[in-house]
Amino acid sequence: MKVPMTEYLEIDLDRELWMCRVCNHEVGPARQPYKEGLLVYVRDPREIHAPILDPKRYEFTFAPDAKWVQILEFYCPSCATMIEVEYLPPGHPPVVDMEFDIDALKEQWKDRKPLNAAELAGPDMAGRAHHHHSNKQKAQQQGRG
Amino acid sequence: MGKLENIPEENRERELISQFLADNVLFLGPDPEIMENHDISPRTEAEHKAMERSKDPAVLALVRDRLQAGCNETFEMLEQMGAAPGAKWGDLITGIFTPSGDLALGSTGGVLLFACLVHHPIKFIKKYWEKEPTVGIREGDGFIHNDARYGNIHNTDQSLILPIFHEGKLIAWAGATVHEGENGAIEPGGMPSAAEQVYDEGLKMSPFKVVENYELKKDLVTYLQNSVREPKLQYEDMKVKLFVCRRLEQRVKAAIAEFGPDTVISALRRGLEDSKAEVQRRLEAWPKGKVRTVIMADGTLRENCLIKIQLEMEKKGNELILDFRGSSPEFANRCNNTVLSSLKGMLCQLFLMFVWPDLPRNQAVFAPIRVICDQKSALRSSYTTPNAESMMTFFPAFTAAQLCVAKFLYGCPSKFTKVIAPWHNMIRTFIWGGLTQHGDMVGNLCADLNGMGGGARVDRDGEHGVAPIFASMADTGEQELNEEEVPFIQIVSKKIMKDNQAFGKYRGGQGYEMIASNLKSNMWGFMVCCIGSKVSCTPGLFGGYSSPTYPLCKVKGVDTLEIMKSDPQKWEFSIVDIMNKQPFEGAKYSTHHMGLQFELCNRGELYMIMQGSGGGYGDVLERDPDLVIKDLEESLISHEAARRIYHVVYNTDTLVLDREATRKAREAERASRKKRGVPYKEFHKQWVRAEPPADVPFYGCWGDDRSNIYAGPFAGVPRRKMDASAIEGIFMPNPRDVRIAELEARLKECEGAKRS
Numbered sequence: 001m002k003v004p005m006t007e008y009l010e011i012d013l014d015r016e017l018w019m020c021r022v023c024n025h026e027v028g029p030a031r032q033p034y035k036e037g038l039l040v041y042v043r044d045p046r047e048i049h050a051p052i053l054d055p056k057r058y059e060f061t062f063a064p065d066a067k068w069v070q071i072l073e074f075y076c077p078s079c080a081t082m083i084e085v086e087y088l089p090p091g092h093p094p095v096v097d098m099e100f101d102i103d104a105l106k107e108q109w110k111d112r113k114p115l116n117a118a119e120l121a122g123p124d125m126a127g128r129a130h131h132h133h134s135n136k137q138k139a140q141q142q143g144r145g
Numbered sequence: 146m147g148k149l150e151n152i153p154e155e156n157r158e159r160e161l162i163s164q165f166l167a168d169n170v171l172f173l174g175p176d177p178e179i180m181e182n183h184d185i186s187p188r189t190e191a192e193h194k195a196m197e198r199s200k201d202p203a204v205l206a207l208v209r210d211r212l213q214a215g216c217n218e219t220f221e222m223l224e225q226m227g228a229a230p231g232a233k234w235g236d237l238i239t240g241i242f243t244p245s246g247d248l249a250l251g252s253t254g255g256v257l258l259f260a261c262l263v264h265h266p267i268k269f270i271k272k273y274w275e276k277e278p279t280v281g282i283r284e285g286d287g288f289i290h291n292d293a294r295y296g297n298i299h300n301t302d303q304s305l306i307l308p309i310f311h312e313g314k315l316i317a318w319a320g321a322t323v324h325e326g327e328n329g330a331i332e333p334g335g336m337p338s339a340a341e342q343v344y345d346e347g348l349k350m351s352p353f354k355v356v357e358n359y360e361l362k363k364d365l366v367t368y369l370q371n372s373v374r375e376p377k378l379q380y381e382d383m384k385v386k387l388f389v390c391r392r393l394e395q396r397v398k399a400a401i402a403e404f405g406p407d408t409v410i411s412a413l414r415r416g417l418e419d420s421k422a423e424v425q426r427r428l429e430a431w432p433k434g435k436v437r438t439v440i441m442a443d444g445t446l447r448e449n450c451l452i453k454i455q456l457e458m459e460k461k462g463n464e465l466i467l468d469f470r471g472s473s474p475e476f477a478n479r480c481n482n483t484v485l486s487s488l489k490g491m492l493c494q495l496f497l498m499f500v501w502p503d504l505p506r507n508q509a510v511f512a513p514i515r516v517i518c519d520q521k522s523a524l525r526s527s528y529t530t531p532n533a534e535s536m537m538t539f540f541p542a543f544t545a546a547q548l549c550v551a552k553f554l555y556g557c558p559s560k561f562t563k564v565i566a567p568w569h570n571m572i573r574t575f576i577w578g579g580l581t582q583h584g585d586m587v588g589n590l591c592a593d594l595n596g597m598g599g600g601a602r603v604d605r606d607g608e609h610g611v612a613p614i615f616a617s618m619a620d621t622g623e624q625e626l627n628e629e630e631v632p633f634i635q636i637v638s639k640k641i642m643k644d645n646q647a648f649g650k651y652r653g654g655q656g657y658e659m660i661a662s663n664l665k666s667n668m669w670g671f672m673v674c675c676i677g678s679k680v681s682c683t684p685g686l687f688g689g690y691s692s693p694t695y696p697l698c699k700v701k702g703v704d705t706l707e708i709m710k711s712d713p714q715k716w717e718f719s720i721v722d723i724m725n726k727q728p729f730e731g732a733k734y735s736t737h738h739m740g741l742q743f744e745l746c747n748r749g750e751l752y753m754i755m756q757g758s759g760g761g762y763g764d765v766l767e768r769d770p771d772l773v774i775k776d777l778e779e780s781l782i783s784h785e786a787a788r789r790i791y792h793v794v795y796n797t798d799t800l801v802l803d804r805e806a807t808r809k810a811r812e813a814e815r816a817s818r819k820k821r822g823v824p825y826k827e828f829h830k831q832w833v834r835a836e837p838p839a840d841v842p843f844y845g846c847w848g849d850d851r852s853n854i855y856a857g858p859f860a861g862v863p864r865r866k867m868d869a870s871a872i873e874g875i876f877m878p879n880p881r882d883v884r885i886a887e888l889e890a891r892l893k894e895c896e897g898a899k900r901s
Binding site for chain 2: 003004005006007008010035036037038039040041042045047048049050052053054057058059060061062063064065067068069071072073074075077079080081082083084085086087088089090091092093094095096097098099100101104105108112115119120121122123124
C-alpha cells in the first residue's frame with residue numbers, strides 16, 4: 001500500500017520507503033527525513049521574487065533581502081520535480097518537516113482503500129460552482145496514480 | 146465569622162488568613178485559571194438535568210438553528226448600524242454563550258476570532274463579579290471589555306456582554322464585539338505600533354459593568370468618551386452593541402417561551418459537547434506523527450529583525466498538540482507580542498475557517514487542541530508587555546499551523562475543505578487619523594485589509610483580494626463612502642500589479658495596490674502595520690513559492706494633486722511607474738518597511754502600499770502553460786516572469802503558446818535542476834552553521850535545538866544566548882538613540898580623519 005503524504009511524496013508502507021509520486025523514484029527510508037534523499041539548491045530569493053522597484057534607488061523593492069533569507073529548493077534526483085521549498089536565514093538547518101509513525105500508519109491504513117484524486121484534494125465548500133480546471137487536474141492525477 | 150466557630154485552632158488560623166486574603170484582594174488581574182484554559186467548562190448540574198429532560202436531537206437542532214439565525218440577524222444589525230469602519234465592513238461578531246461562559250454559537254459572518262476570546266471575560270465576570278456586593282450580575286446589566294490580557298485580540302476591539310436570565314436564573318450570555326478602531330492610544334486608530342509599554346496602548350478595560358436596567362451608565366460612557374479620540378463613535382457603538390445584545394436576549398427568550406428553558410440549555414450545551422467529540426473523532430483519522438515548520442517574522446513594526454516562529458505539531462490519538470517552544474522571546478518594549486489566549490483564539494479560527502468550516506462556530510472545536518509556548522516568549526508574553534500589535538506574531542503562528550495542517554491532511558481520507566497553501570497573513574491597509582473636513586478628530590483604518598490574497602489550492606489558483614485570514618465573510622468597503630467622512634482619497638485602488646504573485650503549479654491569489662493622499666485636511670496622517678518587507682511572510686506549499694515582500698512607498702515634499710491639475714500628463718497611476726519614473730520634480734521618493742508609525746501627510750503627498758499574495762502550491766514547472774498565458778492576458782505577470790519562473794515559450798505579440806518549445810524548455814530546466822542540485826548530505830555540510838549569522842539580528846532558537854534562545858545583535862546591543870527555561874524580555878533601543886550613536890560614531894571618525 002502506498003499512502004500519498006504530499007503532492008509529490010508518498011510512503012510505500014510495505015517497503016517503508018518515501019517515494020516520488022511523479023516518477024516512482026525511491027527517495028529514502030520512511031523512518032528518516034525524506035529530504036535526505038533529495039537534491040538541494042540554495043537560491044538567492046531575488047531570482048524568484050525579482051525587484052520590481054529599482055534596486056539602485058531603493059532599499060525595499062518587493063524582493064526579499066538575500067542576507068536575511070535564502071530559498072532552499074528540494075528536487076527529486078530522478079525527475080527533478082521540486083518537491084519542497086524552504087525560506088530560511090543563511091545557515092539555518094533545514095526543518096525535519098514530516099516525521100510520521102510508520103507502524104501507526106500501517107495500522108491506520110490496513111483497512112483503508114487507496115484515495116482517489118477527489119479524496120486527496122478534499123471537498124469544495126458547499127454551494128461553490130465547479131471550477132473548470134478541476135477536471136483536468138483530476139485526470140492528470142488519476143493518470144499518474 | 147460564624148462559620149469559623151468550633152474548628153481546631155490550627156485550622157482556624159489558616160481559615161482566618163485565607164478569608165482575610167480573599168476579602169482583601171488588592172488587585173484582580175487576569176486570572177491564569179481562566180486565561181490558560183480554553184476547554185469547555187465542566188457540565189453544570191443544571192445543564193445535566195436539562196440534558197436529561199430534553200434530549201430529542203431534532204428539537205435541539207431546531208433550537209440551535211433558531212439561535213444561530215438570531216446570531217446572524219444581530220450580525221447584520223451590527224454591521225448596518227455600527228459606526229466604526231470595522232463594523233461597516235464586517236470586522237465584528239455576535240454570539241451566544243452558555244451560563245458558564247462558553248461560546249456556544251457565533252454568527253456566520255464576521256471575525257470569529259473575537260468570539261473565541263470573549264469566553265474569558267465572561268468567566269472573569271462570573272467568577273469575580275457575581276458575588277461581589279459592589280458589582281453583581283443582574284437582569285438588565287451589561288459589561289464592557291477590551292483588554293487582551295483578560296481575553297481579546299487587542300484592545301482596539303470592544304465587547305459588550307449581557308447576561309440573559311429566565312425566572313431569575315442566569316441561562317445564557319449574549320456578546321457583541323467590534324473592531325472599533327480608536328481607543329485613545331499613543332497613536333490614532335487603535336493599533337499603536339509606537340507603543341513601548343501597555344500604558345501607551347490606550348484604554349485597557351478589564352470587564353466592568355457599564356449597563357444597568359438595560360441603560361448605558363452615562364457617567365462611565367462620558368469617561369470612556371473622554372478617553373478616546375472619537376467620542377461620538379464610542380457612544381454610538383456602545384449603544385448599538387447593547388441593542389444587538391438585547392435582540393439576542395429576545396431571541397433566547399423567545400426560544401425559551403416556545404421550547405422551554407431545558408431545551409435551550411440542552412441545545413447550547415449539547416452543541417459544545419458534540420463538537421468536541423466530533424473534532425476528536427476527526428483527529429483520529431489524521432496520521433500519527435509530527436510535522437514541523439519555521440516562519441520568520443521580519444520586524445517589530447519599528448525595527449527589522451528576524452523573529453522566529455517555530456512550530457512542532459504533533460497528532461497523538463485524538464489530540465493535537467501545537468508546540469511553539471523555541472520561538473522568539475518577548476519584546477519588553479515593543480507591541481508585537483501576543484498573550485497565550487490571543488494566540489489560541491487565532492489558532493481556533495484556523496480550524497473553524499480552513500479545516501472544519503462545516504462544524505458549528507463554537508469554542509469546543511478547539512478544545513481537543515493543546516498549545517505549548519515558552520514562558521515570556523513573544524507568543525506567551527507577560528502581563529506588563531505591550532500587545533496591541535499581537536497580530537505580528539500570532540498571524541505568522543497561524544501560518545505555521547496552516548502549513549503543518551496541510552501536511553497532516555493531504556493523505557487523510559476524511560477532509561472537510563480543499564488542501565490549501567497559506568492565506569496571505571498580513572493586514573496591508575492604511576490606518577489613519579487626524580482632523581476631518583468636518584472638524585472632527587478621528588482615528589481608524591481602511592477596510593482594504595479585508596481583501597488579502599487567498600492561498601492556492603490543490604486544484605486551482607488562489608483568489609485575488611478576497612478575505613483576511615481572520616474572517617471569511619468581510620467586505621473591503623467603498624472608498625467613495627469613506628471620502629464623505631474622512632479627508633483622504635485613494636487615487637489608485639483595486640489595481641493589480643504584475644508579478645505580485647506567489648508562483649506555483651497553482652499561484653496564490655494576488656492583491657491590489659493603493660495610493661492614498663490627504664486632500665482636505667490641515668492635520669492628517671497615516672500608519673501601516675505589517676511585517677514582510679525583507680522576508681516573505683506567507684510561504685507556499687509542496688514546492689510552491691511564497692509571496693513576494695512588500696514595501697511602503699512614499700512621495701513627499703510636493704503636492705501631486707496640484708500637479709494633477711496643472712500638468713496632468715505627468716501623473717502616473719501605478720506604484721511601479723511613480724517610483725521608477727519619478728515623474729514629480731522636487732519630490733522625495735523613498736521606500737520603507739511596512740511598520741510606519743503615525744506620520745503626518747501633507748496635501749498631495751503619496752503613501753503607497755499593496756495587498757499581499759497567498760502562497761503558491763506545487764512545482765512551477767507543473768503549471769498548465771495555458772494558465773500562464775491566462776495570467777499574461779490578465780496582466781497578472783510579466784513576460785519576464787512567464788519565461789524565467791514558468792519556462793513557457795510563446796509569441797509575445799499574440800500570446801500564442803508554443804507547446805513543444807515549452808515542453809523542451811521545461812525539460813531543459815529539469816536537467817538544469819539536476820545539474821545544480823547538490824545531494825542533501827553535501828549540501829548540509831556546506832550550508833549549516835552552528836549559530837545565526839553574526840550580522841543578522843535573530844530572535845529564537847537556531848535549528849531544532851529549542852533549549853537555547855538567541856536574541857540580537859541589534860544596534861550595538863550584542864547577541865544574547867538564553868536558556869529557554871529562563872527567557873528574559875528583550876528591550877529594543879530607541880531608534881533615535883541608535884541614530885544618535887551612529888552619527889556620533891561618524892563624527893568621531895571625521896574628527897579623527899581631520900586630525901590625521
